Amino acid sequence: xxxxxxxxxxxxxxxxxxxxxxxxxxxxxxxxxxxxxxxxxxxxxxxxxxxxxxxxxxxxxxxxxxxxxxxxxxxxxxxxxxxxxxxxxxxxxxxxxxxxxxxxxxxxxxxxxxxxxxxxxxxxxxxxxxxxxxxxxxxxxxxxxxxxxxxxxxxxxxxxxxxxxxxxxxxxxxxxxxxxxxxxxxxxxxxxxxxxxxxxxxxxxxxxxxxxxxxxxxxxxxxxxxxxxxxxxxxxxxxxxxxxxxxxxxxxxxxxxxxxxxx
Amino acid sequence: xxxxxxxxxxxxxxxxxxxxxxxxxxxxxxxxxxxxxxxxxxxxxxxxxxxxxxxxxxxxxxxxxxxxxxxxxxxxxxx
Numbered sequence: 202x203x204x205x206x207x208x209x210x211x212x213x214x215x216x217x218x219x220x221x222x223x224x225x226x227x228x229x230x231x232x233x234x235x236x237x238x239x240x241x242x243x244x245x246x247x248x249x250x251x252x253x254x255x256x257x258x259x260x261x262x263x264x265x266x267x268x269x270x271x272x273x274x275x276x277x278x279x280x281x282x283x284x285x286x287x288x289x290x291x292x293x294x295x296x297x298x299x300x301x302x303x304x305x306x307x308x309x310x311x312x313x314x315x316x317x318x319x320x321x322x323x324x325x326x327x328x329x330x331x332x333x334x335x336x337x338x339x340x341x342x343x344x345x346x347x348x349x350x351x352x353x354x355x356x357x358x359x360x361x362x363x364x365x366x367x368x369x370x371x372x373x374x375x376x377x378x379x380x381x382x383x384x385x386x387x388x389x390x391x392x393x394x395x396x397x398x399x400x401x402x403x404x405x406x407x408x409x410x411x412x413x414x415x416x417x418x419x420x421x422x423x424x425x426x427x428x429x430x431x432x433x434x435x436x437x438x439x440x441x442x443x444x445x446x447x448x449x450x451x452x453x454x455x456x457x458x459x460x461x462x463x464x
Numbered sequence: 465x466x467x468x469x470x471x472x473x474x475x476x477x478x479x480x481x482x483x484x485x486x487x488x489x490x491x492x493x494x495x496x497x498x499x500x501x502x503x504x505x506x507x508x509x510x511x512x513x514x515x516x517x518x519x520x521x522x523x524x525x526x527x528x529x530x531x532x533x534x535x536x537x538x539x540x541x542x543x
Contacts, residue, residue, distance in 0.1 A: 204490060213486045219521055223490040 211298075212254055220416040226254065232413045233257040235322035237310060237338060239286040240264075241393060242328030242352050244276035245402030246409070251294040251301055253410055258294060259322055261306040262286040273395030310334060312457035315341045324412055326350045326405055330387060332379035333460035339364065339372035340457055343447045348412055350420075352405045355386070357394050359401035359427040362420045362439070363408045367448055369421035374442040374449075379460050397429050468526055468539045471495060473502035477535050481509050485517045492523060492542050501540045504531055511536045 204223065215221045215229075234255050236247045239262040250258055266274075266281040266289055274286075281289040287305035294303050306318060310329075315337060319325060325347050327338050335351070342349040342364060349364040351372060364371045404425065411417045424437045446453045474491055476484040488503055495501060505511045515525045518540055527539040 209486055209490065210483060213483055216486050216489060217482055217517075223493045 215253070220414060225414045225416075228413050228415075229254050229410065230256040232324065233259070233322045234324045234326065234409055234413075235259040235261065235319065236326045236328060237261050237334070238328035238330065239274070239276055239290040240270065240328060240330060241273040241354060241395070241398030242402040242405065243290075243326075244274045245399050246326050246328055246352075246406045247290060247294055248276060248297065249403060249406035250409060251298045251303070253406075254298060255301065255409075255413075257302045257304065257322075259304040259306060259318070260287050260290050260294075261308065261310055261318065262290070263307060263309045269389075273393060273398045275399070310337060310341075312337060312459050315457065316345060319345050319347060322347065324348050324350065324409055326352075326409060328352060328402065328405070332385070335372060336379050336460060337457060340447050340454060342366060343371050343373075344457070350405045350408045350412070352401045354393055354397050354401050355391055357397055357429040359397050359429070360424055361401050361404045361408070361427075362424045363412070365419070365421050370439045370441040371445060371448045373447050373454075374445045375424065375439050377446070382461050394429060397427070400427060400429065468500050470502045470539065471499040473504075475504045476510070476514075477504050477506050479506075479510075481513050482517075484510050485514045488514060488518060488540070489521065492518075492521075492540065495542050497542055499542045500526065501542065503538050503540065505536050505538065507534050507536065511538075514538075 212226045215226050216223055232255050234250055236243050239260050247260055264286050266277045266284050266286055268282055270277060276290045276293050285307050287307050291303045291305045319341055325342050327335060327349060329335055343366045346366050352361045408420055411419060422439055424439050426435045443449050472495060474487060476487060492501060505514055515538055519525060522543040524541040525538055526541050529537045531537040
C-alpha cells in the first residue's frame with residue numbers, strides 16, 4: 202500500500218467518506234490554497250484547511266496581532282500579541298499538520314504584487330476586511346481564472362459565495378463598485394460577534410474542500426446570507442451579469458486598480 | 465479453501481475499527497472493477513462493521529467464512 206500508517210490514521214475520517222476516499226485525500230494533499238487575511242475569517246479557514254491536509258497553504262497578512270483581535274481570531278493567542286500574524290499563523294498551522302508547506306506572506310496585496318502571489322495557487326479564499334481589497338482580489342481572480350471563495354462578516358451577519366470566473370457570477374456582477382470610503386462601517390467600528398466569523402469561515406473552508414474534491418453543489422450563483430441573531434440562513438439567487446465590467450462580454454476593466462483605502 | 469479467485473488479500477486481524485475499513489477501502493481503490501479482495505477480520509465489531517461499510521460503498525460481499533476460532537475470511541468483489 203503506498204500510504205503510510207500515519208497518513209491513513211490522520212485522514213481516516215475523511216477517507217471513510219465515499220466522496221473523499223484515498224484518491225480524494227490525495228487531491229487535498231496536492232492542492233495549493235491561498236488564504237487572504239489571517240484574521241477572523243482566515244483563522245478558521247486556515248485551521249480547517251491545514252487539519253484537512255491541504256498540501257500547500259499560503260497566508261497573506263500585513264498586520265501584527267493585537268489584543269483586540271483575540272476575541273475572534275482563533276489562530277492567535279495572548280503570547281502572540283505584537284507578532285506578525287502570518288508568523289503566528291504559520292507556527293500554529295505547522296503544529297497541527299507538520300507535513301504541509303505553509304507559506305507566509307507578510308504584505309498587503311496590491312495591484313503590483315497580487316498576480317505574482319496568486320500564480321502559485323489553485324484556489325483563493327477571501328478573508329479580508331475591506332472593500333478595496335475585495336474588489337482587487339475579485340478582479341485578479343477573474344483575470345487569472347482562479348476560483349475565489351468569498352466571505353464577509355459584520356455584527357451578527359455574514360455572507361458567503363463562491364466565484365468560478367466566467368462560469369458563474371463574480372463579486373462585481375453583484376456589487377459593481379466599492380462603496381465610497383467611510384460609507385460602510387467596518388468591524389472595528391460596528392463590532393462583530395466572534396463566533397460569527399467561525400461560522401462563515403468554516404463555510405468557506407468547506408467550499409474549498411468541495412472545490413478540490415469536485416463534489417457537491419458549490420455556492421456559485423447563490424449568495425448565502427446568515428443572520429446569527431435570528432440564527433437563520435437565506436439564499437439569494439445571483440446571476441452572471443453580461444455587462445459586468447470585469448467578467449462581462451465587453452469588459453471595461455482590463456488592468457488592476459488599487460481603490461482608495463480608507464478605514 | 466475459497467472457490468473464488470483472489471486478486472489480492474489483506475490480513476486485518478488485530479486492526480481496530482475504523483482503520484480496518486479504511487485499509488480495505490484504500491486497497492479496493494487500487495484494484496480493478498470485478499477484482500476479488502480477500503480480507504481477514506476479527507470477530508465482534510470488525511466482522512459486524514466492515515462488510516456493512518463495504519456494501520454501502522457499492523461493493524459485493526461474495527463469501528464469509530470462519531477463520532480459526534476468533535476471525536473471519538471475507539471475499540469482496542469490487543464494483
